[in-house]
Amino acid sequence: MMPSQHEIPERLNLLQRIWYSIFPDAHKAQKERRDYLRLLNTLVLHFRPKVVQERTLRFNLTWGLGGMALVLVCLLFATGMMLKFAYQPVPDRAYESVVQLQDDVLFGQLVRNIHHWSANILLIVVFLHFLRVFFTGAFHSPRQFNWIIGLTMFLAILGSNFTGYLLPWDQLAFWAVTICTGMMEYIPGVGEGLQQLILGGRDIGPSTLSNFFAIHTAVIPACLIVLMPFHFWRVRKAGGLVVPRPPAENPSTKGEMVATIPNLILRELAVAAVLIALIMLVSIVFDASLGVKANPGLSPNPTKAPWYFAGMQELLLHIHPLFAVVVIPLTIVGALIFLPYFRYEANTGGVWFVSYRGRQMAVVAAVTATVATSLGIIVDEFLIDFVAWIPAIPPVVSNGLLPAAIALAAVVGFYVLIKRIYNATNNEAIQAAFVLLLCSFLVLTIIGIWFRGKGMALVLPWQFGISG
Ligand code: HEM
Structure with missing residues (x-):
C-alpha cells in the first residue's frame, strides 16, 4: 500500500x-x-557538452576570461535596461536625467555605477581574453573563424563603450567624443561623409545623441546577441577548448573526460560569483564620474579621448593624422584578421607562448618595445621636427609616410634579426613581432593617460604636480 x-x-x-x-x-x-x-x-x-576534457578545466588555460566577459555583458544588459527607464536621450534633458537618477531614484547611483564599471572592466577582460587566445595559439585551425568573430565582438564592445561615453552629456563626454569623431575627417574620400552620418550633421548635437543612443542600446546589443551564441557554438564545434595536440606517434590519445555538471559548471559559477562580488564592491566604493553639463563653447584643457583611445591620441601627437588614425590602425586590424592564415611551421594550439624559446623572445620584444617607444616619444617631443626640417615636401609625407616607413622598417628589421639570432620558427618570430607592437601600444596608452598635461604637453615623472 x-x-x-x-x-x-x-x-x-x-x-x-x-x-x-x-x-x-x-x-x-x-x-x-x-x-x-x-x-x-x-x-x-x-x-554545454555532457562531458569535457579534464585538462581544459585547468584555470590557467583560460583564466576564466571568456566566461567573465559573458557575465559582464549580462550585467550590462540588465543594468542598461534599468537605466533606460530613467535616461532621456535629448541634450536638454540627458544630463539632468542622469543627475535625477543618481539623486532621486532608489539605488539609481548604484545601478549606474555597476553599468559604468562593468563596461570598463569588460574592455580589459576582453582584451586579456584576446591575449590569452593569441598566446595559447587558439587562433590556429580549426578556430580561425572564431578568432574573427571574436575580433568583431571586440570592435563592437569598443563601439559600445564609445557610444555610451557621450550619453551622460557632461563636459568630459562631449569633448572626448568631439576629439574622436574629429579624427574621422582624415579618412580619405569617405571621412567627412562618415563623420556627418555618425554625428547626424556637422557638429555634435541632438541628432548625435539620438544616433549614439540607438547604436548603444539597440544596434550593438543586437549584434552581440547574435555573435555571442555563435562564438560559443564555434568553441563546441572545435571540440572544446584548445589543448596541446596529441603526439604524432599516438594521435588517438585524448585526455580523461569528466562530466560537465558539476565539474565545469561549478567552476564557472564560482568565477561568476567572485566577479559579481568584485563589481558590486567597486560600484559601492567608487561612483561613476559625472562632471558639469556639456558646454559646447568651452573645451577643457587638456581635452583627452577616453582611456581606450589614449594610445591613438598619443600617436596623433607624433605622426600625421592620416597615418595615426587610418593607415596604422587599419593595417593592424587587417593583420589581426589574417593572422590565422599566415604560414606557420606548426600548429602550436594549447602551448603557452609557442615554446620556451618563444617565451624568451617575447620577453626580449617586450623590453625592446618599452625602451624604444619611450625613447622615441621623448626624442620626437624635444628633438625631431620633420615638417620644419623638410619644408619642401607636404606634411603627410614628411610627418606621415616617412615616420611610418621608419617604424615599419624597424618592425621588419626586428622580425628578421630576432628570427636569425634565435634560429626561430615562424610561430615564434610572429609572436615576438606581435609582442613588440603590443608593448609599443601599451606605452603610448600609458603616456597618453598619465603623462600628458595642459596643452597635451609631455609631463615627465619629476614634473608631476608642477604642471596641471
Ligand atoms: C564579448 C566578447 C567575448 C566573449 C563573451 C567571449 C567568450 C568566450 C568564451 C566563454 C570562450 C570559452 C573559453 C574561455 O573562457 O576562454 C571563448 C573562447 C574563444 N574566444 Fe572568445 N569571447 C569574446 C571575445 C573574443 C575575442 C576578442 C577573441 C579574439 C580575437 C576571441 C576568440 C576566442 C577563441 C579563438 C576562442 C576559443 C579558444 C579555445 O579554444 O581555447 N573571443 N570566448
Whole structure:
C-alpha cells in the first residue's frame, strides 16, 4: 500500500523524522526540487557538452576570461535596461536625467555605477581574453573563424563603450567624443561623409545623441546577441577548448573526460560569483564620474579621448593624422584578421607562448618595445621636427609616410634579426613581432593617460604636480 502523505517514511534518520513531523509535505517538496534540478541540468546541457576534457578545466588555460566577459555583458544588459527607464536621450534633458537618477531614484547611483564599471572592466577582460587566445595559439585551425568573430565582438564592445561615453552629456563626454569623431575627417574620400552620418550633421548635437543612443542600446546589443551564441557554438564545434595536440606517434590519445555538471559548471559559477562580488564592491566604493553639463563653447584643457583611445591620441601627437588614425590602425586590424592564415611551421594550439624559446623572445620584444617607444616619444617631443626640417615636401609625407616607413622598417628589421639570432620558427618570430607592437601600444596608452598635461604637453615623472 502507498504511504499516506502524512506518514513518515521508515528509512529516514532521527533528524529527518523530526523535520518531517514539522513539515509533513517535505518529501513532496524534495521530489519537486529533484525534478527542478533535473530540468535545470537538461537546460544547461543544451548549451554545454555532457562531458569535457579534464585538462581544459585547468584555470590557467583560460583564466576564466571568456566566461567573465559573458557575465559582464549580462550585467550590462540588465543594468542598461534599468537605466533606460530613467535616461532621456535629448541634450536638454540627458544630463539632468542622469543627475535625477543618481539623486532621486532608489539605488539609481548604484545601478549606474555597476553599468559604468562593468563596461570598463569588460574592455580589459576582453582584451586579456584576446591575449590569452593569441598566446595559447587558439587562433590556429580549426578556430580561425572564431578568432574573427571574436575580433568583431571586440570592435563592437569598443563601439559600445564609445557610444555610451557621450550619453551622460557632461563636459568630459562631449569633448572626448568631439576629439574622436574629429579624427574621422582624415579618412580619405569617405571621412567627412562618415563623420556627418555618425554625428547626424556637422557638429555634435541632438541628432548625435539620438544616433549614439540607438547604436548603444539597440544596434550593438543586437549584434552581440547574435555573435555571442555563435562564438560559443564555434568553441563546441572545435571540440572544446584548445589543448596541446596529441603526439604524432599516438594521435588517438585524448585526455580523461569528466562530466560537465558539476565539474565545469561549478567552476564557472564560482568565477561568476567572485566577479559579481568584485563589481558590486567597486560600484559601492567608487561612483561613476559625472562632471558639469556639456558646454559646447568651452573645451577643457587638456581635452583627452577616453582611456581606450589614449594610445591613438598619443600617436596623433607624433605622426600625421592620416597615418595615426587610418593607415596604422587599419593595417593592424587587417593583420589581426589574417593572422590565422599566415604560414606557420606548426600548429602550436594549447602551448603557452609557442615554446620556451618563444617565451624568451617575447620577453626580449617586450623590453625592446618599452625602451624604444619611450625613447622615441621623448626624442620626437624635444628633438625631431620633420615638417620644419623638410619644408619642401607636404606634411603627410614628411610627418606621415616617412615616420611610418621608419617604424615599419624597424618592425621588419626586428622580425628578421630576432628570427636569425634565435634560429626561430615562424610561430615564434610572429609572436615576438606581435609582442613588440603590443608593448609599443601599451606605452603610448600609458603616456597618453598619465603623462600628458595642459596643452597635451609631455609631463615627465619629476614634473608631476608642477604642471596641471
Ligand atoms: C564579448 C566578447 C567575448 C566573449 C563573451 C567571449 C567568450 C568566450 C568564451 C566563454 C570562450 C570559452 C573559453 C574561455 O573562457 O576562454 C571563448 C573562447 C574563444 N574566444 Fe572568445 N569571447 C569574446 C571575445 C573574443 C575575442 C576578442 C577573441 C579574439 C580575437 C576571441 C576568440 C576566442 C577563441 C579563438 C576562442 C576559443 C579558444 C579555445 O579554444 O581555447 N573571443 N570566448
